[in-house]
Amino acid sequence: MTENKNTYRSLALAAIDAMKKSYSPYSHFTVGAALLTKDGKIYTGANIENASYTPTVCAERNAIFTAVHQGEREFEAIAIVGGHEGSITGVTAPCGVCRQVMSEFCSPDFKVILVTTPDGDYIEETLGSLLPYTFKL
Numbered sequence: 001m002t003e004n005k006n007t008y009r010s011l012a013l014a015a016i017d018a019m020k021k022s023y024s025p026y027s028h029f030t031v032g033a034a035l036l037t038k039d040g041k042i043y044t045g046a047n048i049e050n051a052s053y054t055p056t057v058c059a060e061r062n063a064i065f066t067a068v069h070q071g072e073r074e075f076e077a078i079a080i081v082g083g084h085e086g087s088i089t090g091v092t093a094p095c096g097v098c099r100q101v102m103s104e105f106c107s108p109d110f111k112v113i114l115v116t117t118p119d120g121d122y123i124e125e126t127l128g129s130l131l132p133y134t135f136k137l
């Protein structure tokens with residue numbers, strides 16, 4: 001575990017940087033995510049939209065799937081940031097689909113860092129608080 005305030009601020013700043021790579025010509029809503037493994041590596045993602053709309057993939061899932069495809073399975077935290085055309089004016093919470101994807105790989109104490117300012121200020125939640133009674137097979 002690398003849990004500390006500086007680590008989570010760095011993770012928040014990585015999410016802000018990732019948001020710059022958002023491809024969102026339809027909603028104009030940019031999202032960035034930065035996923036921290038338990039051994040301290042960071043994988044990032046941004047939302048990537050599509051003219052047909054439903055193929056759009058959220059920033060969180062792009063980060064998680066990239067990491068899983070690289071063989072990662074142990075995750076500590078994810079930072080998420082979003083806003084209209086790169087603005088950051090408050091919390092962007094993960095959608096329900098992304099919460100379900102997190103639950104596939106992460107335990108209820110997995111930290112969800114919701115970035116609130118361009119300086120990387122954040123509020124800290126947990127997957128357990130955002131997705132109680134998780135569906136599992």
Ligand code: THU
Nearest residue numbers: 027029031047058059093094095
């Ligand atoms: N979006 C994300 O990237 N993550 C979320 O958790 C919620 C929504 C994206 C999808 C779409 O490109 C845009 O935000 C507007 O819904």
